Amino acid sequence: MSPNFIHTYVSVDCVVFGFDHENQLNILLVQRRLDDFPKEKQKKLPGSLILSDEDVDDAAQRVLYELTGIKKMVLKQFKCFADPVRASNQEDIKWMGKEYEHDIDRIITVAYLSLCKIDHKINSTKYDTVDWCPIDKVPTLPFDHNKIINESLTEIRKWIESDFSIIFELLPKKFIIRQLYQLYSALSEKQIDIKNFHKKISSFNYIIPLEEIETNVSHRAARYYKFDAKIFKKNNTKLIK
Amino acid sequence: MSPNFIHTYVSVDCVVFGFDHENQLNILLVQRRLDDFPKEKQKKLPGSLILSDEDVDDAAQRVLYELTGIKKMVLKQFKCFADPVRASNQEDIKWMGKEYEHDIDRIITVAYLSLCKIDHKINSTKYDTVDWCPIDKVPTLPFDHNKIINESLTEIRKWIESDFSIIFELLPKKFIIRQLYQLYSALSEKQIDIKNFHKKISSFNYIIPLEEIETNVSHRAARYYKFDAKIFKKNNTKLIK
Numbered sequence: 001m002s003p004n005f006i007h008t009y010v011s012v013d014c015v016v017f018g019f020d021h022e023n024q025l026n027i028l029l030v031q032r033r034l035d036d037f038p039k040e041k042q043k044k045l046p047g048s049l050i051l052s053d054e055d056v057d058d059a060a061q062r063v064l065y066e067l068t069g070i071k072k073m074v075l076k077q078f079k080c081f082a083d084p085v086r087a088s089n090q091e092d093i094k095w096m097g098k099e100y101e102h103d104i105d106r107i108i109t110v111a112y113l114s115l116c117k118i119d120h121k122i123n124s125t126k127y128d129t130v131d132w133c134p135i136d137k138v139p140t141l142p143f144d145h146n147k148i149i150n151e152s153l154t155e156i157r158k159w160i161e162s163d164f165s166i167i168f169e170l171l172p173k174k175f176i177i178r179q180l181y182q183l184y185s186a187l188s189e190k191q192i193d194i195k196n197f198h199k200k201i202s203s204f205n206y207i208i209p210l211e212e213i214e215t216n217v218s219h220r221a222a223r224y225y226k227f228d229a230k231i232f233k234k235n236n237t238k239l240i241k
Numbered sequence: 242m243s244p245n246f247i248h249t250y251v252s253v254d255c256v257v258f259g260f261d262h263e264n265q266l267n268i269l270l271v272q273r274r275l276d277d278f279p280k281e282k283q284k285k286l287p288g289s290l291i292l293s294d295e296d297v298d299d300a301a302q303r304v305l306y307e308l309t310g311i312k313k314m315v316l317k318q319f320k321c322f323a324d325p326v327r328a329s330n331q332e333d334i335k336w337m338g339k340e341y342e343h344d345i346d347r348i349i350t351v352a353y354l355s356l357c358k359i360d361h362k363i364n365s366t367k368y369d370t371v372d373w374c375p376i377d378k379v380p381t382l383p384f385d386h387n388k389i390i391n392e393s394l395t396e397i398r399k400w401i402e403s404d405f406s407i408i409f410e411l412l413p414k415k416f417i418i419r420q421l422y423q424l425y426s427a428l429s430e431k432q433i434d435i436k437n438f439h440k441k442i443s444s445f446n447y448i449i450p451l452e453e454i455e456t457n458v459s460h461r462a463a464r465y466y467k468f469d470a471k472i473f474k475k476n477n478t479k480l481i482k
Binding site for chain 2: 006051056080100102
């Protein structure tokens, strides 16, 4: 007898990060459509089974479009989650049966990271409710979605480590250095001295000071800066830094 | 009618890198067992369908053990390949039917990187033939294995960029700086000056000079070094370097 090979559905799930005005990382959560769930159990990561003629990256791009109405979002595949019991919860099985009209007992998922400016208007073509949720207030979610979110935090750090330009996807087009510092601090695992940070940043020729300062603030008005992607790309990356 | 969702087999494929005495990156290839293939068509990446009670990382660890006889090899999942036509070649379909005793028309695969010292004895429990193949001499392989190998080169660079200790998995326990330089050059996309390299390396306190030099060489005998993983781990990593 031949071994018992997995024959399964495959989904994509997307962790979309944003950075709010309270200097917190947020992620986008949607609501399950099943009516008989108590409301507090309905949140989940946006995702979908992939179609029979679809590649995974295309499926993730489709999910992001259905979620936000934005056509080309940056995205990065980060991990396939395939724990044999990740979809064995009875409520999850029931929900999948209703959502997909298929009996599904095992499902593997390919997880993606994406980034969105938090002020961008969200126009979902699929979900009634799409909400930003601060990363430290994420409730218990179905499947292994909490695990996926935990691992995505490590991945977003690695992503920015390997490509620092990514961090600017989370900031407004013009920003003050304090915002960049606070975002960097939220992403980093350890405390960074603000003076050293300023010194380091001022050595980066792709962070351009603008002729504009904050208005209507009670503290000393700070200068706005912008990120210049072209100058950034000219800087060569090396294996040893 | 509900959409046509993928319902499929899932495999893992492993790209195992080694570094040979001619200073070339090599990968491990195996041979297909189907007798009626001409021999030159039988090479492929080592891989397997995953079992119904198996997680993908466990499947990759199993493939690596069946391939080399080594129990715990470093491994890193790097990408899920899911092009709808990646397994539509007739010969590939025929081979899958014989190998797995299932009719398979679509298959997605999760690709892994691994590293092996090239002098390590290979004791495959599954394959009759396991060969090191220089990376620039890889023949045309089945499925999208050539594409997987191409992308794995970018991934191994990123891996070493994010964790430089990984490079020492490819070197003998004691090595000379020229070997490290040549391996680094093989992995890097651009030429590095050897003098700058020496200077940089000598600033790394985790590369320890030994009281031993080369013997029986026609050139000036070079000193051996070893890598100290404990000292390396003490060095903090930062987002901005």
